[in-house]
Each structure stands twice: as structure tokens, then as C-alpha cells.
Amino acid sequence: xxxxxxxxxxxxxxxxxxxxxxxxxxxxxxxxxxxxxxxxxxxxxxxxxxxxxxxxxxxxxxxxxxxxxxxxxxxxxxxxxxxxxxxxxxxxxxxxxxxxxxxxxxxxxxxxxxxxxxxxxxxxxxxxxxxxxxxxxxxxxxxxxxxxxxxxxxxxxxxxxxxxxxxxxxxxxxxxxxxxxxxxxxxxxxxxxxxxxxxxxxxxxxxxxxxxxxxxxxxxxxxxxxxxxxxxxxxxxxxxxxxxxxxxxxxxxxxxxxxxxxxxxxxxxxxxxxxxxxxxxxxxxxxxxxxxxxxxxxxxxxxxxxxxxxxxxxxxxxxxxxxxxxxxxxxxxxxxxxxxxxxxxxxxxxxxxxxxxxxxxxxxxxxxxxxxxxxxxxxxxxxxxxxxxxxxxxxxxxxxxxxxxxxxxxxxxxxxxxxxxxxxxxxxxxxxxxxxxxxxxxxxxxxxxxxxxxxxxxxxxxxxxxxxxxxxxxxxxxxxxxxxxxxxxxxxxxxxxxxxxxxxxxxxxxxxxxxxxxxxxxxxxxxxxxxxxxxxxxxxxxxxxxxxxxxxxxxxxxxxxxxxxxxxxxxxxxxxxxxxxxxxxxxxxxxxxxxxxxxxxxxxxxxxxxxxxxxxxxxxxxxxxxxxxxxxxxxxxxxxxxxxxxxxxxxxxxxxxxxxxxxxxxxxxxxxxxxxxxxxxxxxxxxxxxxxxxxxxxxxxxxxxxxxxxxxxxxxxxxxxxxxxxxxxxxxxxxxxxxxxxxxxxxxxxxxxxxxxxxxxxxxxxxxxxxxxxxx
Numbered sequence: 129x130x131x132x133x134x135x136x137x138x139x140x141x142x143x144x145x146x147x148x149x150x151x152x153x154x155x156x157x158x159x160x161x162x163x164x165x166x167x168x169x170x171x172x173x174x175x176x177x178x179x180x181x182x183x184x185x186x187x188x189x190x191x192x193x194x195x196x197x198x199x200x201x202x203x204x205x206x207x208x209x210x211x212x213x214x215x216x217x218x219x220x221x222x223x224x225x226x227x228x229x230x231x232x233x234x235x236x237x238x239x240x241x242x243x244x245x246x247x248x249x250x251x252x253x254x255x256x257x258x259x260x261x262x263x264x265x266x267x268x269x270x271x272x273x274x275x276x277x278x279x280x281x282x283x284x285x286x287x288x289x290x291x292x293x294x295x296x297x298x299x300x301x302x303x304x305x306x307x308x309x310x311x312x313x314x315x316x317x318x319x320x321x322x323x324x325x326x327x328x329x330x331x332x333x334x335x336x337x338x339x340x341x342x343x344x345x346x347x348x349x350x351x352x353x354x355x356x357x358x359x360x361x362x363x364x365x366x367x368x369x370x371x372x373x374x375x376x377x378x379x380x381x382x383x384x385x386x387x388x389x390x391x392x393x394x395x396x397x398x399x400x401x402x403x404x405x406x407x408x409x410x411x412x413x414x415x416x417x418x419x420x421x422x423x424x425x426x427x428x429x430x431x432x433x434x435x436x437x438x439x440x441x442x443x444x445x446x447x448x449x450x451x452x453x454x455x456x457x458x459x460x461x462x463x464x465x466x467x468x469x470x471x472x473x474x475x476x477x478x479x480x481x482x483x484x485x486x487x488x489x490x491x492x493x494x495x496x497x498x499x500x501x502x503x504x505x506x507x508x509x510x511x512x513x514x515x516x517x518x519x520x521x522x523x524x525x526x527x528x529x530x531x532x533x534x535x536x537x538x539x540x541x542x543x544x545x546x547x548x549x550x551x552x553x554x555x556x557x558x559x560x561x562x563x564x565x566x567x568x569x570x571x572x573x574x575x576x577x578x579x580x581x582x583x584x585x586x587x588x589x590x591x592x593x594x595x596x597x598x599x600x601x602x603x604x605x606x607x608x609x610x611x612x613x614x615x616x617x618x619x620x621x622x623x624x625x626x627x628x629x630x631x632x633x634x635x636x637x638x639x640x641x642x643x644x645x646x647x648x649x650x651x652x653x654x655x656x657x658x659x660x661x662x663x664x665x666x667x668x669x670x671x672x673x674x675x676x677x678x679x680x681x682x683x684x685x686x687x688x689x690x691x692x693x694x695x696x697x698x699x700x701x702x703x704x705x706x707x708x709x710x711x712x713x714x715x716x717x718x719x720x721x722x723x724x725x726x727x728x729x730x731x732x733x734x735x736x737x738x739x740x741x742x743x744x745x746x747x748x749x750x751x752x753x754x755x756x757x758x759x760x761x762x763x764x765x766x767x768x769x770x771x772x773x774x775x776x777x778x779x780x781x782x783x784x785x786x787x788x789x790x791x792x793x794x795x796x797x798x799x800x801x802x803x804x805x806x807x808x809x810x811x812x813x814x815x816x817x818x819x820x821x822x823x824x825x826x827x828x829x830x831x832x833x834x835x836x837x838x839x840x841x842x843x844x845x846x847x848x849x850x851x852x853x854x855x856x857x858x859x860x861x862x863x864x865x866x867x868x869x870x871x872x873x874x875x876x877x878x879x880x881x882x883x884x885x886x887x888x889x890x891x892x893x894x895x896x897x898x899x900x901x902x903x904x
Contacts, residue, residue, distance in 0.1 A: 146187050146204060153182035153233035155809060161188050161201055170201040179203070179264045182233040183210050206261075214238060214256045214270065215291050217279060218248045227256050227270065230288055232809055236267055244271035253279055255291060282508035285725040286390050293718040296384050297395050302376035307399040310370060310406060314414045318369065319439050325419070326441040329472055330363050332409050333446045333525050340396070341365070341409040342634045344442055345528050347475040350423060357425045358479040362532040363440050365407045366416040367635040368645040371398070374660035385711035387637035390722050391502040396637070403636050411445040418645055420532040420632070424479055428486030433535040435648050444469055451521035480524040483531060490625040491583025493609075495602050500759040502726055510730040513759045529633045530624065536632035536644055541618060543651035546697045548640045548705050549630050552612040552621045554580055562778070563608040569779040570601065582625045585609075599742070600794035604781060613709040614640050616701035640708045659700045724810035727760050731812050732805045738817055743796040746783050748776040751792045753800055753814055762812030764800060769816065 147170065149161040157174035159182070170188055172180075180186060185208040188201035214234060216227040225240040230253070238256050248254050253276040260269035276287045290297045299307075311318075330344040342365050350359040371377050381397050388395040396403045409415050417440045422433045444466065453462040454470060455477050463470050487494070499516040533550070540547040555563065560576060567575050567588070574591055576584045585605050592601045609623060614631075621629035632648075635641040643659075650657035745752040750765040766774055772787045782793035792798075800814035 146189050147201070148185070148187050148207065151177075151180050151182055151184045151186055153177065153235045155232035155235075157235055159233075159235070161186060168199070170199045172201055172203065175264075176201075176203050177235055179262055180206060181209065181262060181268070182231065182235065183212055184208070185210075209258075209261060212294065213273065213291060214258070215253065215276070215288050216256065218245065218250055218252050218254050218272070220250050226267075227254060227272070230808060231292060236262060238268050238270045240270060240272060246272045246275065248272050248275045251278065253277060253284060253288065282506075283393065285508075285722050285729075286393055289390070289718045289721045289725075290388075290395065292721065293714050295388055295395060295714065295718050296380070299380050299399055300376060303380040304399060306376045307401045310401060312406070314416055314439060318416055321437070322416070323419070323436050323438040325361075325363070325417075325438045326414060328361065328440070329443040329469065330361065330409075330440050331444040331446055331469060331472070332411070332442055333448060333451050333521055336447050336449065339394075339408070340403045340636045341442070341445070342636050343525070343529065344409050344417070344440060345476060345525065346472060347479050348472075349475065352423045352425050352431045355426060357423060357431065358475065358482070360422045360424050360479050360528060360531065362420045362422070362528055362633065363409070363417040363438065364420070364532070364633055364641075364645075365409055365636055366418050366437060366645070367398070367402070367407050367642055368418075368649060369416050369437075370402060370406060371642065373646065373657075377402070378660065381639055381642065382707070385639045385708045386715050388715040388718055390719060391726060392504050392508060397639065398636060407636055409440070409442050411442045414439055414441050416440075418632075418648065420535050422531060422535060424482060424531070426482060428479075428482035428484065430531055430535060433539075435535075435539060435652060437649070437652075446473075446521075448519060448521040448525075451524070452519035455520055476524055476528070477520065480520070480527050483527040484523070487527070491581060491586050492625040493582045493585050493589070493605075493623045495589055495606060497606075498759070502723060504726075510726050513727070513730075515759060533630055533632050534626055534628065536648065537618070537626070537628035537630040539651065540630065540644070540647055541628050543647070545647055545651060545656060546616045546701045547630070547647040547657075548614045548616060548643055548701065548708070549618045549628060550612055550621060550640070551615050551617070551619045551629075552623050553610050553619055554622045555608045555610065559608040559610075563604060565779045566604050566781060567601075569777075570597065572601065582622055597793070597795045600781070603744075603794050611713075614705035614712075615709075616698060616705060638708075640705075643704065659697075659704060721810065725807065728805050728807045728810055728812060730758075731760060731762075731802055732807070734802050735805065736802060738799060738801045740797065740799050741814075743792055743794055743798060746776065746781050746792055746794060751783060753798060755800075760812065762800070762802070762814045764798075764814045764816055768803075768814075 147161070147163055147165070149163040149170070151159055151172070152162055152169075153159045157177060159172040159177045159180070160169040161172060162169055170190060171194075172188070180203055184206055186203050187205040187207055189204050190199045191202045192200050194200060214227065214229050215231070216229040216238070218225065218227055218240070219237075220226075225242065225245055226237040227240060228237050238258070240256070244259075254272045255274035255276065256270040257273045258268055258270045260266075262268040276291075277284060289295070328346055330346045332341045332344045334341060344363040346361040346363075348359050350357055352358075371381060377398065384395075384397045387397045387403075398407070407415070409417065417438050419436055419438045419440075420433060421436070423431045425431050446466075446469075450462055450466075451473060453460060454466060454473055457463065458470055458474070466473075500513050501516050502513055503511045505511050537549055540549075560578075560580060564575050572588065572592060574584075574588050576588075589602055589605060592598050595601065612621070612623075618628050620627045630644055631638055631641045632644045633641065635645055647657045739755045739757055741753040741755040743751050744754040744761055748766075750763050750767075750769070752761050752763055754761045766783070769783065769792065770785065770788075770790070772785045774783045774785050774792075776783055780793060782791050784791045799817050801817050802812065803815045804813035805811075806813075
């Protein structure tokens with residue numbers, strides 16, 4: 129524990145103030161304190177980081193400002209050290225056992241006494257519990273509590289991620305025992321006081337690899353008032369019938385808050401007997417469900433709706449691909465196999481097109497983005513990475529679910545009971561200003577108002593969709609928006625342009641949906657739903673609570689619409705919303721970590737190979753490029769962009785060469801070579817080839833500068849231009865085996881670049897300027 133003491137030189141009030149926050153380590157040895165008050169991060173130098181660990185909660189004192197005005201801190205007290213295990217590989221060096229953390233933000237290895245290694249062998253991945261904290265002059269000490277296996281074992285990346293992010297992955301004994309006692313099928317007693325829909329041909333439409341089916345749909349033409357319209361039924365698995373409030377299954381489900389999806393594996397929110405069996409709307413079996421029964425007008429507006437519990441019988445299990453093929457050709461082979469259901473599918477498609485018209489009139493934001501799917505073999509090795517294509521079947525189900533979710537939110541609001549809304553607020557004033565400056569710099573000719581509406585964003589997207597830089601503009605529009613959260617305070621959904629919105633359609637995999645079902649049932653039964661006494665929220669909850677508390681409304685903004693339930697209820701529902709929101713983030717982070725690990729492992733096999741790609745982001749330290757063929761993103765560091773100084777233009781979100789004027793912005797096409805893969809750091813490095821050289825040549829010509837070859841440039845008068853390029857990153861050990869292949873793959877131009885680079889590295893004038901460590 130640190131002892132508080134007076135810091136020389138920290139005389140002014142703003143320097144002597146002590147600030148609390150959480151430590152975020154950096155793989156290079158330094159760190160940052162993420163302040164509780166939401167203000168800017170505080171830099172912690174490497175010598176201060178020796179006695180603290182990544183994720184520690186600390187109190188710091190700002191001792192100085194650097195030349196750019198950024199604060200540097202000194203740790204005066206460790207407030208809390210979370211009991212988070214450390215995952216890493218067991219190594220033996222000179223007779224000393226130690227564990228090198230897999231998460232390099234921890235910054236230092238953990239010493240393991242001889243008697244604390246258990247059954248672990250050198251090189252294996254293990255879980256470590258600290259027995260002695262780090263000190264200024266001593267490493268942390270720990271003991272091995274679990275052996276996960278060899279680093280190349282199939283699924284090891286998932287085992288690491290669930291522990292690294294604290295994802296609950298084992299159900300409690302009480303939960304499993306309770307699940308075992310549940311029936312295997314719907315019983316006669318379960319059907320009481322339910323509408324019998326077994327004769328209604330409801331069907332499920334999901335992906336090929338889906339195993340749990342939350343929702344079923346059915347549509348038929350109907351009179352809405354005096355006009356033509358449709359009756360749309362959305363039937364959702366009635367999980368709340370089997371998972372009682374406060375039960376052992378409920379406690380485990382709340383702790384998880386969501387199912388977590390990895391390539392080839394799912395960590396479900398509910399035990400398998402429920403998620404894939406009793407609650408899943410499997411074909412040709414009776415299932416309990418909650419139904420949102422809607423009347424939709426020809427203009428796509430929900431004229432009226434009702435909710436009721438029912439028992440259903442799924443008449444078919446469709447895939448998206450199959451439905452899209454039937455809708456495209458009602459006389460094709462797919463349609464002939466399902467001829468009894470073709471008419472129903474056409475009705476669904478008709479109501480979808482009406483709902484789509486209503487969506488466009490609302491001005492809801494609808495950007496086309498590319499999502500990817502990792503295809504693995506039986507051993508967990510990536511075979512290929514393919515884009516997920518969204519066809520009319522995907523969009524049909526999406527619009528039906530949106531309609532049911534909106535009705536759920538309206539029903540809860542009208543019922544006067546507290547519940548969870550899915551809230552997506554508009555961009556913050558800071559992000560609004562950044563976006564306005566960007567649109568102006570890019571000569572878009574359109575901008576957003578002081579109180580922007582989603583229709584303005586959609587209008588800009590539509591107006592720019594045919595521009596060469598459309599991807600760049602759409603990316604900036606998306607980045608200006610906030611993340612959606614769960615909260616009992618309804619502030620509407622900005623992106624979807626709904627005044628009230630919630631999640632009702634996936635109670636098998638999302639806890640907020642389960643809570644919404646319970647509230648709807650309470651309103652139908654004219655009772656009031658009370659939240660149970662649930663476990664204390666964890667670290668993810670605390671982080672999100674601090675971040676949301678730091679939000680400050682801009683002067684002149686309209687006050688949020690608030691329905692104020694009793695104070696005690698508000699606090700309980702706020703806590704539940706924060707917990708669900710934070711664990712949703714946790715699940716996303718764990719999934720992204722596993723995908724990044726798999727992609728890095730995949731790209732290690734392609735070191736030295738060249739690919740075409742597009743710039744997906746520009747930063748002050750380089751550009752990120754996404755490969756066309758593999759949908760993998762990597763960094764071209766600024767030192768690899770050429771022999772000059774590049775400046776980051778925040779307004780245009782691009783890097784520009786000061787001498788040549790060459791620009792790298794989002795959407796620019798380049799060709800790169802895979803130069804380095806860091807599996808532990810989940811990072812892939814590229815270097816520019818060919819297209820980058822052509823861009824440089826054109827820029828030099830435009831500037832009136834004669835090229836001295838791809839490796840350098842000279843001014844028009846013939847004098848060589850000064851190089852400001854820093855040294856190239858050091859090659860990792862994984863690259864050594866491919867050096868021969870890389871050398872063979874080099875063109876004469878690349879060989880010239882390599883020789884010029886080597887000569888520059890040997891000259892003092894060729895050294896790059898030092899850079900302040902950056903947060904990563």
C-alpha cells in the first residue's frame with residue numbers, strides 16, 4: 129500500500145488534487161488512470177506502474193503537465209485490487225517459474241514458487257491467483273489454480289477469453305438441479321388460461337447454424353378499419369413461465385445477462401434443457417409462447433395490437449437462404465418443397481414492404497454494413513472468413529421484430545409500470561461538432577442541425593451513397609452516434625426513430641427481454657411486477673455506471689421525457705439496466721477478442737503475402753486497412769507510409785504528407801503486405817506496396833517533385849528530400865521462418881526500398897523523432 133506524502137513541485141490546486149479511477153495498463157510498460165469523473169485520462173509512467181496492476185482502483189495526484197498540457201500522475205493509494213485471475217503461459221527461466229500474462233496490459237510476469245505450480249507443465253496456459261501484490265522493487269507472486277492446456281489446443285482462445293473478461297461459463301449446481309426437474313414437454317396444466325394457436329401455421333426463420341428458436345411469425349390479409357391491411361402475429365418463447373423470479377435459474381441468468389456467441393461455441397444464458405429444448409420453438413412440437421398480435425395498415429403503421437399467452441405448434445423451420453430463394457422464385461425447387469407455406473411467406477413479404485415504407489417515412493437510419501463470419505474446421509482452425517449477406521428474409525424478420533418491440537414498449541408505457549426500455553440517444557454535442565466540421569471539410573453540402581434528427585443522417589447517407597468516398601462518410605455518421613443502453617427512463621431510440629422501444633423478442637438469450645415479458649404479464653394480470661433481490665452488480669456494471677454518470681447535457685438541449693416511478697423502483701430498475709448493458713458490452717468484447725485471436729493465428733500463415741484492401745480508419749499513428757479477400761484488419765504504421773512527415777487531419781479523418789500532399793483517408797484503396805503478426809497483442813501489421821508507391825508518384829508529380837524511386841524522393845532542383853521516417857518495427861520470431869519466402873516475393877522496387885531504408889537506418893539523420901507513448 130502506498131503512503132500519502134507531499135509531492136515536490138505540485139503546488140498549484142489543480143496539481144495537488146487527488147483523483148480516483150481505474151488503472152489501464154499498456155503493453156509498453158506505462159499506463160493510464162481512467163478517471164471516475166469522466167474527465168481526461170491521466171498518464172502513469174512505467175516506474176509508477178511497477179507497484180500497480182491493470183484494473184486496480186487507485187487514487188492519484190497530478191504531479192506535472194507535459195508540453196501538450198496532458199496530466200501525468202503519481203499513485204498515492206491503491207483503493208481496491210479486484211480479485212480477477214490472471215491468465216498466462218507457464219515458463220521456466222534459469223530455474224525460476226513464472227507466468228507471462230496473456231493480457232500484456234498487466235506489464236510484468238508473475239513469480240510462481242516451486243510448490244505452487246500444481247500439475248502445470250512449461251508452456252501450458254494456466255490461471256493464476258495472486259498471493260503477493262507487486263511492489264516498486266518486487267514482482268507479483270501467485271499460485272496456479274487451473275490448467276487450461278496447451279496454447280494450440282482447439283478452443284483455447286475461448287477458454288482464455290471467458291476468464292479474461294470474467295464471463296460466467298459454469299452454471300451453479302442449484303441451477304442445473306432445478307433445470308433437471310423441469311418437464312421435457314408442454315403439459316396439460318401448462319396450457320390453462322392460454323390461447324390455443326396450434327392450428328395457426330406459425331413458422332420460424334433463422335440462420336443455418338441456429339439451435340435456439342426464440343420467435344415464430346405468421347401473416348394473413350385483414351381489414352384494418354375500412355381499408356386493406358394485414359394481421360401479423362409474432363410469437364415469442366415464454367421463458368418466464370419456466371424461469372421464476374428469484375429462482376436458482378433466474379439468478380444464474382441475471383448474472384450472465386446474455387448469451388455469448390463465439391465461432392463454433394455458444395455460452396448460453398439458460399441451461400441447454402431450456403435454451404435448446406423446452407423453450408426453443410422447435411418444429412412440430414407444442415411450445416408455450418407470448419404473442420404480439422398486430423393489425424398493420426397498408427402504409428405500414430401498427431393500427432392496433434394485443435398481447436396474450438398462448439400455446440403454439442411450429443409448422444416449419446425455415447432458413448434465411450431458403451426463404452429468400454422462395455420469395456425470388458415461387459415456382460422454383462425450394463418453393464415446390466414447401467408449397468403449403470408459400471402463400472404465408474408471400475403475405476409476410478407484403479407486410480414487410482409496407483413496414484419498410486413506414487421506416488423510410490420515419491427517417492430511421494439504415495446504413496448497409498458488412499458483417500463477417502468465421503468458418504472453422506473441426507479443430508477450430510479458420511478455413512475462411514466470409515461476409516454475412518442480408519437478404520429480404522433477414523430484413524423481413526427484422527421488421528417484424530421491430531414492430532413487436534415497439535408495441536411492447538408502448539404497452540409498458542401505457543400500463544404505468546416500470547420496466548426496461550432500449551434507449552439510443554442522439555450524438556453528444558462534441559460528436560455533433562466533429563461531424564459538422566467533417567461534412568464541411570469533405571464538401572458534402574449537407575449538415576445536421578442543433579437538435580439533429582435521424583432523418584438528417586439518413587438523408588446525408590442517401591445523398592452521398594454514389595460518391596467515391598461514400599464508405600468514409602457513412603463510417604463517420606455511424607461513429608458520431610452513441611451506444612444503446614437499457615434503462616427504465618424512456619428517451620426513445622434515435623437510430624430507429626422510435627419514441628419508445630424495448631427488447632421483447634429474444635428472452636432465451638437476453639435477460640432484459642425476460643424482464644419485459646414479466647412486466648407485460650403483470651399488466652395483463654392487473655398486478656405489479658417487483659424485481660427480485662439479485663446479486664450485487666460486478667465490475668462491468670460499475671464501469672458503465674461511471675461512464676453514464678459523466679454524461680452532461682449541453683446547454684439548450686431539450687429535457688428528456690421521464691416517467692418517474694417511485695424512487696425505490698427507479699433505483700432497482702436502473703441497477704438492472706446498467707447490469708444488462710454492461711454485460712452486453714462484456715460479451716461483445718469477449719467475442720471480438722476471440723475473433724481477433726483467430727484472425728491473427730490465421731494471418732500467421734500468410735506472412736509476406738500481398739493483398740488489396742481499403743483504408744478503414746486513419747489515426748495519428750497510422751492507417752488501418754481491411755483486406756478485400758479476407759476481411760481482416762491490420763495497421764500500416766506511420767513509419768511505413770513513406771519518407772516524410774505525415775500530419776493527422778481530424779476534420780477530414782485522414783493522414784496527409786506535408787511535402788508531397790499524399791493523403792490516406794477512409795475508403796482509399798491500397799495494396800499491402802503482411803509484415804508482422806502479434807498473437808498475444810491481437811495485432812496485425814501491414815506495409816504498403818505498389819498502390820502506395822503509385823499514389824506517392826502521382827502526389828510528387830502534382831507537387832512538382834521528381835521521384836528518386838520508391839524508396840525516396842528529391843525536390844525539383846535535384847536535391848534529395850530529408851527523410852523523417854522512423855525505424856521499422858522489430859520482426860517477431862514468427863516471421864523468421866518466412867524470411868526466405870518474403871525475400872523471394874520482393875520485386876526489384878521493393879529491394880530498392882529495403883536498401884534505402886537500411887541506409888537511412890544507419891545514418892543519424894535518418895532516425896525518426898521520439899513520440900509520446902499513446903494509449904492502446
